[in-house]
Amino acid sequence: MLIGGIEAGGTKMVCAVADENGNLKDRISMPTRQPKETLGELVSYLKKWEISALGIGCFGPLDLNPCSDTYGYITKTPKAGWENCNIVGIFKEALQIPVGFDTDVNGAILGEVTWGAAKGCDSAVYVTIGTGVGVGVYCNGKLLHGLVHPEAGHIFLARHPKDHYAGRCPFHPNCMEGLASGPAIEERWGKPAASLAENSEVWELEAFYIAQAVADYILTYSPQKIILWGGVMHQKKLFALVRSQVKELLNGYVHHKSLYDGIEDYIVAPALGEDPGILGAVKLGMLELEKSSSC
Ligand code: ADP
Ligand code: ZN
Numbered sequence: 001m002l003i004g005g006i007e008a009g010g011t012k013m014v015c016a017v018a019d020e021n022g023n024l025k026d027r028i029s030m031p032t033r034q035p036k037e038t039l040g041e042l043v044s045y046l047k048k049w050e051i052s053a054l055g056i057g058c059f060g061p062l063d064l065n066p067c068s069d070t071y072g073y074i075t076k077t078p079k080a081g082w083e084n085c086n087i088v089g090i091f092k093e094a095l096q097i098p099v100g101f102d103t104d105v106n107g108a109i110l111g112e113v114t115w116g117a118a119k120g121c122d123s124a125v126y127v128t129i130g131t132g133v134g135v136g137v138y139c140n141g142k143l144l145h146g147l148v149h150p151e152a153g154h155i156f157l158a159r160h161p162k163d164h165y166a167g168r169c170p171f172h173p174n175c176m177e178g179l180a181s182g183p184a185i186e187e188r189w190g191k192p193a194a195s196l197a198e199n200s201e202v203w204e205l206e207a208f209y210i211a212q213a214v215a216d217y218i219l220t221y222s223p224q225k226i227i228l229w230g231g232v233m234h235q236k237k238l239f240a241l242v243r244s245q246v247k248e249l250l251n252g253y254v255h256h257k258s259l260y261d262g263i264e265d266y267i268v269a270p271a272l273g274e275d276p277g278i279l280g281a282v283k284l285g286m287l288e289l290e291k292s293s294s295c
Contacts, residue, residue: 003289004046004054005281007104008032008087010079011131015042017049018282022115025049027278034081035090043094053292054091055100055284057107057277064102064145072101100288104277105136106143108270109227111280113138117271118225125223126276127153129210130230133177137221144221153177157212160205163188180209182232193232207238211245214267218246218254226267229276233269243267 002025007014009032016027028045032038046054061077063070072088088101102110109118109126118124118138126136133153137144144150154175165188169178178184185193189202196202214226228242243263250259258266270276 002049002051003282003285004049004051005278005283005285006042006054006056006058006091007107007277007281008056008058009104010059010077013038013042014278015045016278016282017046017051018279020286022111022279022282024275024278032079035085035087039087039090043091046091046095051095051097051285053098053100053285053289054095055102055107055281055286055288056087056091057102057104057110057281057284058087060103061148061151062101062103064149072099098285098288098292100281100284100286102143102284103134103136103149105134106138106149107136107280107284108229108276109136109138109280110143110283111272111276111278112225112227112270114283115272115279116276117227117268119271121224123221123223124225124227125152125217125221126227126229126270127210127213127217128230129180129228129232130182133181133213133230135217137223139221152213152217155213155216157209160208163205176209176213180206180213180232182230185232194234197235203235203238203241206232206235207241207245210238211242211249214242214246215249218250218259224258227270227276228267229270239267239269 001020002017005016013032014029016024018024061075063073063075074082074085077083088099092099112118122141124138128134135152137150154177156174167173167178168184169175182193
């Protein structure tokens with residue numbers, strides 16, 4: 001059996017076909033242009049394969065409420081041309097197969113829970129720190145939704161007393177994305193983040209913010225694994241800095257060995273390399289297929 005997956009990002013789309021064990025058979029990638037041409041190209045690609053279902057992990061915000069008239073839409077995005085795009089409807093109509101749908105970050109945590117670093121976990125969190133900050137939450141065996149879906153990349157953080165940078169989020173002066181995303185690092189220090197690799201002050205401050213967010217996710221979601229990724233985490237030294245600051249922040253309050261001697265295996269990079277998002281999308285398709293065949 002073959003399943004299709006789409007990792008739909010604001011800058012690029014990745015589309016792949018895999019078997020039910022997550023073995024990728026083929027993939028394409030393209031820049032995200034206007035919906036009609038981009039989605040049209042993806043439909044043509046997918047029609048070449050005999051896929052039983054499709055999953056889409058998508059940039060948001062999204063309508064994930066199956067009872068809503070606009071279920072399956074990208075809603076109020078600033079990405080020009082994509083506001084109110086009925087992305088699920090387009091693929092359902094063109095391919096006539098079940099289509100699973102969730103946020104890109106929920107897709108990524110699903111990939112890691114199914115085939116990666118969080119395999120076997122009931123609860124786990126995936127944080128991507130790149131152009132923005134996004135958080136996927138898997139809780140008690142399910143991807144977490146609610147009023148809309150978690151936006152835990154915008155949680156409010158305590159500022160470092162020496163950090164006078166204004167922040168990059170147009171909505172919140174002190175949120176994680178505004179203070180710790182790749183573009184925030186670049187604006188604060190006046191250089192591309194990758195070129196600041198040798199400046200330890202940069203990464204200590206970055207870890208100060210990431211660790212606060214991670215400690216808050218531990219306190220609220222009680223995950224059994226925390227996966228950190230995105231362009232900024234290519235600075236591998238951040239892992240050790242974040243782990244040690246998380247321990248300090250929690251200060252012994254949460255009792256579990258994972259947080260102390262085992263923290264190297266608790267706050268980790270993805271095991272699926274660059275593929276948690278696309279493999280998670282495939283799994284979203286598999287779950288939708290199961291749902292549709294059980295009714
Ligand atoms: P996106 O979030 O758009 O999907 P990425 O996760 O690759 O893409 O994040 C891109 C951001 O990550 C860039 O804005 C840049 O600031 C930062 N970045 C990329 N490479 C590195 C690196 N080696 N070290 C630190 N930051 C990096
Ligand atoms: Zn914000």
